[in-house]
Amino acid sequence: GSAVSTVHAAEIERTFIAIKPDGVQRGLISEIISRFERKGYKLVAIKILTPTKEFAMLHYDDLKERPFFNGLCDFLSSGPVVAMVWEGQGVVKYGRKLIGATSPHNSEPGTIRGDLAISVGRNIIHGSDGPETAKNEINLWFKPEELVDYGLDSEKWLYEP
């Protein structure tokens, strides 16, 4: 597309974000999407599904030795999850900032978990913890054709040339 998106193409990254069953049941889908959207990130994939427990175990595979693993996977597969891919400069790291610390006891006010959650096991949202994890999680949750490439007119107001 435009000169602007070409200049920044190398810095644009994607992250996997999921609203967990507690966030969906508590009516926080639009609140959470709105925080990413207002920041300036671009939504490139979205769907709602109830993952199987086996799928949840794949998603959280790196935590399989932790005592909370089984309960965590039971919970993630207990109801609908909103799975998304968000795109933008620095979205992996800054997305984690928007989300806040893992335990809402430690999440700062102004963050999603700080403002909207109380318990670590009911912290309403998942976000990839680094660029490699992001690629793996996007591949796990989405087929390539589910990711939509498009330009936003607002990009010229969000990024310097």
Ligand code: UDP
């Ligand atoms: N979790 C938990 N108890 C803990 C640590 C984590 O129930 O002591 C849950 C929590 O919901 C967290 C998820 O396991 O979001 C994945 O843990 P991770 O350390 O990857 O935290 P995150 O990346 O989600 O901040």
Ligand code: MG
């Ligand atoms: Mg994590």
